[in-house]
Amino acid sequence: MTKVEWQPEKLNIRRMLLGDLDEVMRVEHRSFTAPWSRQAFVGELVENRLARYIVAEYDGRIAGYAGLWMIMDEGHVTNIAVDPDFRGLKLGEKLLRTLMSMCMASGGRKMTLEVRVSNEIARNLYEKYGFERVGIRKGYYTDNQEDAIIMWADLPPKLASEGEVSL
Numbered sequence: 510m511t512k513v514e515w516q517p518e519k520l521n522i523r524r525m526l527l528g529d530l531d532e533v534m535r536v537e538h539r540s541f542t543a544p545w546s547r548q549a550f551v552g553e554l555v556e557n558r559l560a561r562y563i564v565a566e567y568d569g570r571i572a573g574y575a576g577l578w579m580i581m582d583e584g585h586v587t588n589i590a591v592d593p594d595f596r597g598l599k600l601g602e603k604l605l606r607t608l609m610s611m612c613m614a615s616g617g618r619k620m621t622l623e624v625r626v627s628n629e630i631a632r633n634l635y636e637k638y639g640f641e642r643v644g645i646r647k648g649y650y651t652d653n654q655e656d657a658i659i660m661w662a663d664l665p666p667k668l669a670s671e672g673e674v675s676l
């Protein structure tokens with residue numbers, strides 16, 4: 510159930526900055542049972558040359574974020590989260606589409622990710638965008654030994670109604 514009166518013109522998807530991390534951590538803790546540490550995000554933003562992170566900023570507030578590692582022609586999705594107050598508003602979809610566009614803009618032709626077996630909502634999102642299950646990592650999640658489903662998608666030449674972006 511969203512608590513936001515949605516006005517699309519107030520949404521801005523842009524690169525994540527260190528100054529976003531207070532709010533990113535708030536969303537991270539509201540979204541995951543085993544949240545990343547702040548230091549992990551700092552490392553991604555400052556040291557990891559393969560990493561690209563974006564935020565969905567709504568009216569000055571961080572409503573969601575997502576990350577990608579570009580490894581050769583493969584985009585590896587590291588995380589995607591939407592603040593519970595903003596769920597069901599297609600923000601997860603917009604973030605994923607933006608990652609796909611960024612991957613294509615960097616010469617990527619396929620993308621991969623891991624998702625908890627129990628995370629039906631995220632699996633639905635990924636399947637909607639052509640991700641297919643190719644395998645399982647047994648006990649991948651250390652907090653509850655849950656299995657991860659490994660998914661891959663071949664990227665289309667262009668996403669419908671969107672150009673390629675490099676944020």
Ligand SMILES: CC(C)(COP(=O)(O)OP(=O)(O)OC[C@H]1O[C@@H](n2cnc3c(N)ncnc32)[C@H](O)[C@@H]1OP(=O)(O)O)[C@@H](O)C(=O)NCCC(=O)NCCS
Pocket residue numbers: 540541588589590591592595596597598599600601602603623624625628629630631633634637
């Ligand atoms: C997964 C997540 C990012 C989806 O974000 P969202 O903005 O609420 O999702 P969207 O509104 O963009 O919905 C896109 C698609 O996701 C799926 N989906 C979203 N909410 C759903 C729900 N309540 N039940 C089933 N499927 C759902 C649907 O396929 C939907 O497309 P549709 O509306 O055409 O059916 C969000 O639920 C979240 O942050 N979850 C916690 C963190 C997490 O699990 N991240 C993924 C880690 S792998």
